Amino acid sequence: MSFVLWIPLVGPLAFAGLSLLLRGSAHRRFVGVAASSAVLVSGLLLVSAVLDGAVLESGGGMLRADALSAYMLSVVGAVGLISTWGGLSSAASSRTRDAAGYEALIALFLAAMSLAVLADSIGLMWAAVEATTIATAFLVGHHRTRRSLEAAWKYVILGSVGVAIALLGIVLIYAASVGTDTPTLSWVLLSQADLGLDPALITAGGALAVLGFATKSGLAPMHSWLPDAHSQAPAPVSGLMSGVLLSVALYAILRVQSITNLVIGPEFLRAMLSIGGLLSLLVAASLLICQRDYKRMLAYSSIEHMGLMAIGVAIGPAALPSVLLYILGHGLIKATLFVISGRILKVEGTPVISDVRALLVRRPGLAVPWLIAMAAIVGFPPFSIFFSEVGIIMAGWSVGLGGVVGAALVLLLVIFAAFTRLTVQMTIGAPPDGAAFTPDYSAHGPRLPIILALATTATIAFVAEPVGILLLQATAVLGGTK
Amino acid sequence: MFETFYPQLIGLCTGALLLTSALMVWRHSLLASIRLLALQGAALAALVAVIGIAEGESELVLVSLLILSVKGVGLPWVLAHQSKASIKQIQESPRLNPTAALLAVTLLTILSYVVVSRVFGLGDSETGHAAPIGLAMVLIGFLLLISRRRARSQLIGFLLLDNGIATIAFLTSGGVPILLEFAVSLDVLLVVLILHVFAGRMRTKFGGTAVDQLRELHD
Numbered sequence: 110m111s112f113v114l115w116i117p118l119v120g121p122l123a124f125a126g127l128s129l130l131l132r133g134s135a136h137r138r139f140v141g142v143a144a145s146s147a148v149l150v151s152g153l154l155l156v157s158a159v160l161d162g163a164v165l166e167s168g169g170g171m172l173r174a175d176a177l178s179a180y181m182l183s184v185v186g187a188v189g190l191i192s193t194w195g196g197l198s199s200a201a202s203s204r205t206r207d208a209a210g211y212e213a214l215i216a217l218f219l220a221a222m223s224l225a226v227l228a229d230s231i232g233l234m235w236a237a238v239e240a241t242t243i244a245t246a247f248l249v250g251h252h253r254t255r256r257s258l259e260a261a262w263k264y265v266i267l268g269s270v271g272v273a274i275a276l277l278g279i280v281l282i283y284a285a286s287v288g289t290d291t292p293t294l295s296w297v298l299l300s301q302a303d304l305g306l307d308p309a310l311i312t313a314g315g316a317l318a319v320l321g322f323a324t325k326s327g328l329a330p331m332h333s334w335l336p337d338a339h340s341q342a343p344a345p346v347s348g349l350m351s352g353v354l355l356s357v358a359l360y361a362i363l364r365v366q367s368i369t370n371l372v373i374g375p376e377f378l379r380a381m382l383s384i385g386g387l388l389s390l391l392v393a394a395s396l397l398i399c400q401r402d403y404k405r406m407l408a409y410s411s412i413e414h415m416g417l418m419a420i421g422v423a424i425g426p427a428a429l430p431s432v433l434l435y436i437l438g439h440g441l442i443k444a445t446l447f448v449i450s451g452r453i454l455k456v457e458g459t460p461v462i463s464d465v466r467a468l469l470v471r472r473p474g475l476a477v478p479w480l481i482a483m484a485a486i487v488g489f490p491p492f493s494i495f496f497s498e499v500g501i502i503m504a505g506w507s508v509g510l511g512g513v514v515g516a517a518l519v520l521l522l523v524i525f526a527a528f529t530r531l532t533v534q535m536t537i538g539a540p541p542d543g544a545a546f547t548p549d550y551s552a553h554g555p556r557l558p559i560i561l562a563l564a565t566t567a568t569i570a571f572v573a574e575p576v577g578i579l580l581l582q583a584t585a586v587l588g589g590t591k
Numbered sequence: 592m593f594e595t596f597y598p599q600l601i602g603l604c605t606g607a608l609l610l611t612s613a614l615m616v617w618r619h620s621l622l623a624s625i626r627l628l629a630l631q632g633a634a635l636a637a638l639v640a641v642i643g644i645a646e647g648e649s650e651l652v653l654v655s656l657l658i659l660s661v662k663g664v665g666l667p668w669v670l671a672h673q674s675k676a677s678i679k680q681i682q683e684s685p686r687l688n689p690t691a692a693l694l695a696v697t698l699l700t701i702l703s704y705v706v707v708s709r710v711f712g713l714g715d716s717e718t719g720h721a722a723p724i725g726l727a728m729v730l731i732g733f734l735l736l737i738s739r740r741r742a743r744s745q746l747i748g749f750l751l752l753d754n755g756i757a758t759i760a761f762l763t764s765g766g767v768p769i770l771l772e773f774a775v776s777l778d779v780l781l782v783v784l785i786l787h788v789f790a791g792r793m794r795t796k797f798g799g800t801a802v803d804q805l806r807e808l809h810d
Contacts, residue, residue, distance in 0.1 A: 232767060236774035243778065246785045255796050259805040262742070262789050269782045270736065270749060276775065277729065277756045284763040294768060309711050337808045396810050405810070 111167040113154045114174055117182060117223035120147030125216035128209050138203035140212040141193030141345065144219045149186025155179035159582065160575055166229075170295065173229040176582035180433060181226040181360050187565075188353040188440040189219050194558040195448030196345030211251060211343075218244040218349065222357050231318075231368075232294040234361055235272070235279055238325060241354055242268040248346040249338045260334075260341035267334040268325060275321025275361075281314030282306075282368065299368045306372050315369035319362050319378060326358035327415050329388035336396075339408035340460070344451020347404065348444035351411040356436040359418055363429075366422065367587045375425055382423035383513045389416025390520040397527040402460045403453070406531055407446050410486060413524050414439045414494075420510075420517055421501040426588050427508055430580040431500030434570065438493035441562040442485045449479050452553040462531055467540040472549040476536045478559050483532045485566055487525050492563075493570040597645050598717045604638035605721040607631070608758060609700065612731045612751055616692045619683040624747050625670050632662030635754055639761055642718065646765060654772055658757070661776045666750060666783055670743065687738045699730040722762040728755030742790040742800040746783060753779050 121144035128140040155174040158165055165174045174182070193215060202208060221244050225237035242265060250261030279294070285306040286292050286299060293299060299306070324331035339347045366378050393413035400406045414435070421432035453475055457465050468476040485492035498521070505514030540546055552559070569576055611631040615624050636659035643651025687695065703726035707713065713720050732755055735748030757775075760767050767775075790800050797804045 230768075230771070232771035233774065236771065236778055239778040239782075243781045243785060246782075246789075250789065250792075253792070256807050258789065258792055258796055259808055262786075262793070262802070262805060263808075265782065265786055265789065266736075266745060266749070270752065273749070273752055273756060277759065280756060280760040280763070280767060283760070283767055287764040292764070294771065307711075313710060336810070341808070400810070 110158060110163070111165050113151050113158070114165055114167040114172040114227060116151040117148040117186070117227070118220050120144060120151070121216040121220040121223070125213040125220075128212040128216065131209070133204045135200035135203055137209060137212055138198050138200065141215040141219075142190065142197065144216040145186055145189030145193050147186075148219055148223055149183060149190055152179060152183030152186045156183055156575075156579060160579065170229055170297075171233065172227045173297065174227060175586045176579055177360070177363070177433075177586045178226050180579055180583050181357070181436075182223055184356065184437050184440055185219065185222045185226065185353050187437070188444045189349060191441055191444040191558045191562045192345040192348035192352065192448060194555055195445065195562075196343070196348065196451055197555060207251075211248065214244050214248050215346070215349070218248070218346075218354075222354065225357050226360055229297055230294040231279055231282070231296050231299070231361075231364060234296075234364065235276055238275075238322070238358060238361060239269070239272050241357070242272065242325075245338075245342075245346065245350060245354070249342045251343050251346070252341065254341075257341040260337035264334045264338040267331070271321050271324025271331060273321070274324070275318045278314045278316065278318030278321060278365070281310050281317065282365075285310035285314060296364050296368060300371060302371055308373050311369055311372040312377060315365055315373070315378060316381065318365045319381060322358045322361040322365070323382075323385055323419070326355045326362065326419075327389070327412050328385040328419055329392040329412065329416070330385075332389065332392060332412050335412060336405045336408040339411065339447075340402060340404040344447050344454070347407070347451075348447035351408065351447060352440035352444040355411060355415050356418075356440060359415065359422065359436070362419075363422060363587055379423045379425070379510075382419045383510065386416040386419035386423060387513065387516055387520070389413065389419065390517055390524070394520045394523040394527065397524055397531070400527070400531060401462055403462050403465070403531070403535065404447075404450050404460050406462070406528075407443065407450060410524075410528070411439075411443060413521075414443075414486075417498065417501060417517060417521070420505065420513060421497075423513070424501065424504050424508055424510055426584055428501045428504035429584040429587060430577075431497045431504065433580050433583055434493055434576075435497035435501070437569065438485075438497060438566045441566050442482055442492070442494065445478070445482045445559050445562045446486060448554070448559065449475060449482065453479070456549075456553055462535055465535050467538045468536045470538075470540055470548065471546055472551075474550040474552045478552070478556075478563070480532065480536055481563055482559075483528065485563065487528045488521075491568075491570070492566045494566070496570040593644065597641070600641045601638070601717045601721055604634050604641060605724040605758070605762075607634035608638070608728060608754070609724050612728050612755075613693065613696050615747065615751060616696050616731060616735060617689055619685065619689075621683065621741070621743055621747075622671070624683075624744065625667050628670070628747060628750055629663055629667035631751075631754055632664070632667070633659060635757060635761075636663055638758070639766065642761055642765060648765070650769055651766060654766055654769060657772065657776060661780060662750075662754065662757075665780060669780075669783055669787055670746065672787075683739055683741055683744045685738045685740065685744075692734070692738065695734055696731055699734065700727040703727040703730060718762045718765075722759060725755050725757075725759030725762055728752075728758055731755070740801050740803055742786070742793055742802055745802060746786050746790070749786075750779070750783065 732752030
């Protein structure tokens with residue numbers, strides 16, 4: 110059964126090769142979908158193995174799938190599927206040479222994220238996170254305009270420097286383990302209670318590693334690359350980056366936290382992550398109020414949600430099931446929104462909010478899913494983001510972080526108001542006077558991925574068996590008890 | 592015989608690392624910076640080889656060869672890979688004048704000695720005593736990243752930062768596992784290649800590689 114661990118790595122790589130080999134074939138456009146499906150199927154197989162009580166290992170303990178890894182892998186696959194399927198390019202445009210590289214890089218990107226969540230060594234996890242930057246660099250710069258070049262440059266410089274800081278942290282954590290009997294980077298070994306790691310090195314190493322991965326997960330004040338990169342990349346890439354790459358970096362923070370908690374207690378990282386989370390919410394709130402570009406609006410929304418997730422991580426085990434559910438809900442909805450935003454951009458030809466008016470009357474085929482997904486992202490029930498947010502806030506009160514979650518709640522209200530105003534501006538209203546038009550019911554792309562994503566997020570919070578059990582098991586992994 | 596030379600060799604190699612870092616801040620010509628980077632890569636490889644021989648680990652000697660080929664030869668070659676005539680003319684006009692920059696380098700070096708000795712203690716090994724050099728290199732790398740205007744000069748700052756991290760790794764724990772060392776080298780090489788391509792595209796799109804021109808995207 111351990112071979113399943115290799116499918117999400119080898120599968121996408123094979124599809125990437127195939128994309129480069131299939132010269133001028135229109136089938137090439139399905140490479141991203143096929144690679145995501147491979148990741149999703151292996152993720153679900155690993156989840157079922159975990160629910161049966163098995164923790165699979167392979168490659169001499171290099172790859173490992175406990176409940177958390179299996180869950181994250183499924184999220185990567187699911188968000189990947191929605192993004193690539195929803196953003197499927199037309200047969201004509203997929204024959205060019207650019208398209209071959211594009212599809213191959215998407216597949217490599219998926220493989221890198223899979224490796225990041227399956228690696229047992231925090232060193233290998235680091236290398237995989239850095240590989241995601243490498244794979245996405247040309248995807249962000251895909252349009253080759255001045256703006257996308259600027260976004261790509263900032264993204265690669267800030268992303269690599271951030272991740273280099275994380276490497277420094279990992280080096281220090283390794284130095285701490287060299288003082289013990291078993292020098293190791295395996296986080297399973299490092300998160301054992303009686304290893305006797307040097308607290309000073311672990312404090313410095315943990316802080317640097319979290320700071321570095323926080324850059325990659327878009328937390329303020331290291332967020333400045335995110336709105337540029339996510340707004341300039343092609344829609345499916347934005348969906349993948351916003352929906353799941355940020356969460357993969359958050360996963361890295363969770364793993365580092367499980368090591369530092371045992372040695373120095375939770376207070377230190379709790380303070381760091383609470384400040385980062387609140388700052389992210391503040392940045393998102395202040396820049397969303399008068400946002401003019403709808404793709405940037407979605408990017409700031411990601412900063413907001415990552416900020417709240419960081420607060421959840423700071424709160425600790427009481428909030429972690431909500432955070433994990435949040436990762437899935439946010440990923441699916443954000444991918445959906447980016448896919449629809451790509452379609453709006455294509456038919457309307459402008460990313461400016463005030464230029465897109467009365468969408469509901471003119472193009473109901475796009476406006477209706479856009480409105481539903483917007484309602485989900487600002488946290489209306491029955492979508493799972495609502496339950497995650499409530500769960501994190503309640504957990505915050507219960508562990509005595511009332512001040513932090515109170516401030517977060519106020520900022521969430523501001524963001525809610527800003528989002529509502531911007532969405533209403535885009536969708537509601539009468540079309541310009543006198544202009545004759547026929548309502549456009551076309552979805553301008555596959556409808557099914559959008560319906561699937563919305564239906565999943567609307568129902569998943571009510572499925573206690575097996576989702577709830579899986580989330581509790583994943584939380585137990587981070588507590589070091591399993 | 593080797594034991595008597597060992598502390599001096601460690602001192603020599605780390606001294607060369609710090610000196611090349613300071614010179615990179617001082618020199619404004621891109622070609623000079625690239626040559627200094629190559630020299631620094633060689634010094635780092637020598638440091639690793641010395642530690643490897645002292646601890647009798649053949650694996651570290653292998654790593655030192657890897658470092659020599661990537662950091663000493665490969666990366667500088669990629670960076671210098673355009674016509675020699677044009678690269679000679681590229682002069683950086685940094686935000687800091689040389690005197691202020693060298694003063695900053697001094698302060699950063701003192702700062703890293705203070706931080707390392709206060710937070711971790713220097714220990715009693717030769718390598719432990721030299722560890723602050725690595726942190727100083729990381730901080731000087733940041734200084735270059737912040738103060739330089741040209742795309743390729745920022746890239747050199749990034750590589751200095753990376754060399755600093757590698758130096759810390761080798762001085763504190765005798766290097767990370769070799770698999771990770773490979774992965775890190777590969778990642779850095781690819782990032783540099785990507786940024787190199789972007790710098791080329793920037794030249795054709797913007798007519799220059801000054802990063803200051805990148806200001807279309809903002810809120």
